Amino acid sequence: MRPETVIIVGAGPAGIRAAMVLAEHGIRPVVLDEAPMSGGQIFRRQPQGFTRSYAKLYGYEARRAEALHTAFDALGPRIDYRPGALVWNVEGRRLQVLRDGVNETLAFDRLLFATGAMDRVIPFPGWTTPGVYTLGGAQVALKHQACAIGRRVVFFGSSPLLPLVALQYAAAGVAVAGVFDTTPRRAKIAALPGVLAGGTTGLKGLSYLARLALKGIRYHHGITPVAAIGDRTVTGFAYLDAGGRQHETACDAVAFGYGIKSEWQLADLAGCRFAFDADTHQWRVETDAEGRSSVEGIYLAGDGARIAGADVAAETGERAARAILADTGGPDQGAALSTIARRLARHAGLRQAIDRAFPFPAHLAREIPDDCILCRCEAVRAGEFRAAIAALGPDEVNRAKAFSRVGMGRCQGRVCGPAAAEILATELGRPVSEAGRLRSQPPVKPIPIAAFQESKGDAA
Amino acid sequence: MTGRLSLDVAIIGGGTAGCAAALHLARRGLSVALFERRTVGSQASGVNFGGVREQGRDFAELPLSRRSRRIWDELPALIGSDGEFMATGHLKLARDEDQMAVLEAFATGAADYGLAVERITGNRLRADYPWLGPKVIGATLCRSDGQANPRIVAPGFGQAARRAGAQVFEHEAVRHATRDAGGFRIETEAGRQVTAATLINVAGAWGATVAGWFGDAVPIAPRSPSMQVTEPLPYRVKVNVGVVGGDVYARQTPRGNVIFGGGQGWNDMATITSRAGETEVMAAMRRLTGILPWAGGAHVIRTWSGIEGFTPDDLPVLGSSVTTPGLLHAFGFSGHGFQLGPAVGEVLAELVLTGRSETPLAPFSIERFGGVLAASA
Numbered sequence: 058m059r060p061e062t063v064i065i066v067g068a069g070p071a072g073i074r075a076a077m078v079l080a081e082h083g084i085r086p087v088v089l090d091e092a093p094m095s096g097g098q099i100f101r102r103q104p105q106g107f108t109r110s111y112a113k114l115y116g117y118e119a120r121r122a123e124a125l126h127t128a129f130d131a132l133g134p135r136i137d138y139r140p141g142a143l144v145w146n147v148e149g150r151r152l153q154v155l156r157d158g159v160n161e162t163l164a165f166d167r168l169l170f171a172t173g174a175m176d177r178v179i180p181f182p183g184w185t186t187p188g189v190y191t192l193g194g195a196q197v198a199l200k201h202q203a204c205a206i207g208r209r210v211v212f213f214g215s216s217p218l219l220p221l222v223a224l225q226y227a228a229a230g231v232a233v234a235g236v237f238d239t240t241p242r243r244a245k246i247a248a249l250p251g252v253l254a255g256g257t258t259g260l261k262g263l264s265y266l267a268r269l270a271l272k273g274i275r276y277h278h279g280i281t282p283v284a285a286i287g288d289r290t291v292t293g294f295a296y297l298d299a300g301g302r303q304h305e306t307a308c309d310a311v312a313f314g315y316g317i318k319s320e321w322q323l324a325d326l327a328g329c330r331f332a333f334d335a336d337t338h339q340w341r342v343e344t345d346a347e348g349r350s351s352v353e354g355i356y357l358a359g360d361g362a363r364i365a366g367a368d369v370a371a372e373t374g375e376r377a378a379r380a381i382l383a384d385t386g387g388p389d390q391g392a393a394l395s396t397i398a399r400r401l402a403r404h405a406g407l408r409q410a411i412d413r414a415f416p417f418p419a420h421l422a423r424e425i426p427d428d429c430i431l432c433r434c435e436a437v438r439a440g441e442f443r444a445a446i447a448a449l450g451p452d453e454v455n456r457a458k459a460f461s462r463v464g465m466g467r468c469q470g471r472v473c474g475p476a477a478a479e480i481l482a483t484e485l486g487r488p489v490s491e492a493g494r495l496r497s498q499p500p501v502k503p504i505p506i507a508a509f510q511e512s513k514g515d516a517a
Numbered sequence: 518m519t520g521r522l523s524l525d526v527a528i529i530g531g532g533t534a535g536c537a538a539a540l541h542l543a544r545r546g547l548s549v550a551l552f553e554r555r556t557v558g559s560q561a562s563g564v565n566f567g568g569v570r571e572q573g574r575d576f577a578e579l580p581l582s583r584r585s586r587r588i589w590d591e592l593p594a595l596i597g598s599d600g601e602f603m604a605t606g607h608l609k610l611a612r613d614e615d616q617m618a619v620l621e622a623f624a625t626g627a628a629d630y631g632l633a634v635e636r637i638t639g640n641r642l643r644a645d646y647p648w649l650g651p652k653v654i655g656a657t658l659c660r661s662d663g664q665a666n667p668r669i670v671a672p673g674f675g676q677a678a679r680r681a682g683a684q685v686f687e688h689e690a691v692r693h694a695t696r697d698a699g700g701f702r703i704e705t706e707a708g709r710q711v712t713a714a715t716l717i718n719v720a721g722a723w724g725a726t727v728a729g730w731f732g733d734a735v736p737i738a739p740r741s742p743s744m745q746v747t748e749p750l751p752y753r754v755k756v757n758v759g760v761v762g763g764d765v766y767a768r769q770t771p772r773g774n775v776i777f778g779g780g781q782g783w784n785d786m787a788t789i790t791s792r793a794g795e796t797e798v799m800a801a802m803r804r805l806t807g808i809l810p811w812a813g814g815a816h817v818i819r820t821w822s823g824i825e826g827f828t829p830d831d832l833p834v835l836g837s838s839v840t841t842p843g844l845l846h847a848f849g850f851s852g853h854g855f856q857l858g859p860a861v862g863e864v865l866a867e868l869v870l871t872g873r874s875e876t877p878l879a880p881f882s883i884e885r886f887g888g889v890l891a892a893s894a
């Protein structure tokens with residue numbers, strides 16, 4: 058039998074673990090990642106020439122980061138690793154891959170999407186003002202370019218990244234003007250037993266709060282963002298406290314976010330079936346218990362399949378790799394798969410507790426003021442979006458996009474999509490799961506026309 | 518949703534053609550219902566390139582396109598929205614002498630239909646359109662042509678039709694229709710039973726299927742023109758641009774996005790999905806820079822397609838059935854029916870009300886395909 062070509066998209070914890078397992082069993086996967094270096098989001102490496110220590114870069118996670126990087130580097134020629142490779146389309150059993158300005162067509166037999174996640178935001182007045190970042194963006198700036206987004210920074214939102222990134226900034230010596238959580242305190246208390254039962258990972262999360270307190274940084278619960286203030290650059294953050302009184306905090310930068318959302322556009326192009334995940338309040342690709350999608354030969358792992366953090370990402374990466382081994386006539390993986398299932402079961406409680414401690418505040422999306430920009434790529438305000446809904450009566454998000462241009466721009470709705478869906482669902486008087494899901498179209502990210510000219514050409 | 522309905526006219530298909538027909542018929546006081554499988558304007562009418570162009574058409578289509586062009590100016594009064602129509606002009610490019618001869622021939626012939634087309638060559642070509650690539654040797658300009666936003670035009674007609682009293686049923690496909698002495702009997706997927714004196718088939722790429730229910734044979738191929746759009750660029754290309762042969766065409770929105778197309782993508786009629794097709798997408802990017810080199814620095818942010826019925830001679834079927842009295846067809850617009858849609862609606866209304874049209878329809882007769890399906894016998 059001809060050996061099968063296995064391609065892994067994503068070299069984060071999920072993709073790396075999958076590559077390791079496949080390599081152990083004599084399969085040499087192609088590993089594609091648009092980033093210049095392996096590691097994924099959490100274990101993203103610093104740019105060439107930077108020489109900060111693992112302890113400084115990754116804190117608590119230093120040992121795991123180092124272990125992951127070392128293990129990946131040790132794979133050497135046993136995998137076909139191609140960094141800086143953007144996968145922009147899946148059609149049939151082919152991928153289109155853009156690397157160093159040259160396009161290539163790669164055929165596969167089995168395909169694993171380990172594409173991770175991105176920040177999830179809800180637009181608020183002033184969110185397009187220079188100085189406003191996502192929590193993930195603020196973290197990347199600090200960890201990888203070693204620069205802070207400001208000198209006095211406000212952090213707000215509802216996300217496990219909220220206390221973490223605030224603490225990372227404080228540890229780097231940046232003044233933290235305040236940490237503002239949109240979730241009421243009682244939700245945190247209700248989630249506490251689950252977090253405590255979650256072992257070291259849960260305790261680690263709690264310790265962030267304790268360490269913020271030790272540094273004298275106040276953690277506000279149950280706030281409502283009002284605006285990022287300032288014209289040319291941010292000068293303050295206005296919010297309502299849990300009692301509904303308005304306050305303003307001076308700052309020169311704001312970082313905000315509401316958890317993360319799976320990057321599943323490629324799986325959508327491949328025709329995989331989707332389901333709405335109520336716990337994380339977002340669409341996800343349907344998989345069986347071992348990571349197989351509804352499309353034969355296509356698998357998912359990590360945050361791209363379901364937001365659950367780096368540990369779970371690695372486990373599900375291994376699980377998908379073993380499913381691939383089983384499906385290609387390799388040795389029986391039953392024992393290994395049930396071990397993984399047991400380990401994953403232990404994570405499940407913590408994962409649920411985190412989803413409850415940092416829920417998606419859909420009401421904030423529904424209440425975005427009319428004059429606030431909703432879609433920044435196309436510069437459409439929330440009021441214009443609501444007016445288009447009222448005028449032309451779209452019954453799902455793709456139709457609303459066609460009428461309003463919300464989600465038609467550069468990011469293809471990856472940024473404004475969740476909030477737009479909430480607004481539409483409100484106008485329709487239906488749950489957001491019944492407002493539909495934005496269809497993906499190639500390319501999943503913008504592609505330069507220059508890469509397709511005669512001289513360069515494609516390899517097809 | 519299992520009501521019974523008795524109508525003067527039932528319409529299958531909610532594209533521009535169907536919605537415009539519903540509007541005119543309802544305005545004349547007839548009882549009309551339109552059935553659309555998905556939502557109004559969600560197929561070809563809603564996803565096309567947005568070219569409102571007469572230049573380059575088969576002369577047989579010009580009387581109809583001339584009539585439609587007048588309606589495009591009147592959209593605000595007719596449907597309460599201009600559909601973002603702008604008479605930007607359409608510039609058709611030649612890349613060699615043979616192509617220039619094609620343009621000349623069209624310009625000369627079009628004059629007989631009152632359509633003004635100017636020849637633009639030499640220094641004037643470079644002076645007026647400095648962004649054109651060196652491969653372009655000449656062009657013709659039709660100033661009255663333009664572009665519009667397809668996403669809002671058919672829905673606009675649909676809403677106007679509703680306001681005029683037509684019933685527009687979305688997410689309600691027609692499963693089957695037959696005719697007996699009492700008129701047409703139409704059954705929808707929702708189980709609704711409808712009777713109507715007249716039936717209009719404006720089912721787009723599915724028009725031949727509906728025609729087949731009555732034994733009218735039309736060889737139709739469902740095709741999917743390949744479309745792309747770039748990020749916003751400085752607003753330079755204010756005309757709608759095409760080439761002889763149509764292998765690439767482009768326009769720029771005032772926001773700056775360059776929308777372009779060329780070639781055919783693919784579709785799956787079973788699931789009603791279509792894609793621009795990666796091979797065509799990559800080829801069209803190369804052809805684009807041949808005519809607009811400055812776009813070579815841009816990024817493509819999205820590609821898409823739709824499903825359109827093409828006939829062997831690229832002319833639509835528009836007129837009465839061969840087999841069935843009271844049945845009217847209008848489909849198979851072969852990639853250029855967006856411009857025609859407003860007039861097609863008027864013509865269909867005329868045919869229902871008077872049995873004839875002031876626009877010559879002979880070239881669009883279904884009889885040219887000469888077929889009656891055996892199954893109907």
Ligand SMILES: Cc1cc2nc3c(=O)[nH]c(=O)nc-3n(C[C@H](O)[C@H](O)[C@H](O)COP(=O)(O)OP(=O)(O)OC[C@H]3O[C@@H](n4cnc5c(N)ncnc54)[C@H](O)[C@@H]3O)c2cc1C
Binds near residue numbers: 092173192193367368
């Ligand atoms: C901005 C951000 C910051 C985070 N910070 C933390 C943190 O501090 N602590 C923590 O515990 N968790 C953090 N997380 C969550 C954590 O990153 C994930 O749980 C973990 O990294 C998931 O691993 P993964 O392998 O599933 O995906 P990732 O680590 O995200 O890896 C996915 C990889 O796929 C690649 N990729 C995606 N699409 C394509 C494509 N089309 N073509 C080519 N390559 C592609 C990406 O470049 C990326 O390298 C963060 C997440 C985000 C989004």
Ligand SMILES: Cc1cc2nc3c(=O)[nH]c(=O)nc-3n(C[C@H](O)[C@H](O)[C@H](O)COP(=O)(O)OP(=O)(O)OC[C@H]3O[C@@H](n4cnc5c(N)ncnc54)[C@H](O)[C@@H]3O)c2cc1C
Binds near residue numbers: 720743823848853
């Ligand atoms: C990508 C693309 C680009 C194009 N570019 C241009 C252009 O620039 N300029 C131009 O003039 N033309 C263009 N065209 C062609 C133009 O879009 C079409 O000719 C025109 O929209 C056809 O309109 P229609 O109303 O006949 O069909 P459609 O808009 O396809 O409407 C037919 C409707 O019938 C419905 N239907 C089918 N069967 C049933 C059933 N059994 N029951 C209920 N409903 C049913 C369908 O769901 C559909 O909505 C393009 C087409 C495409 C696909």
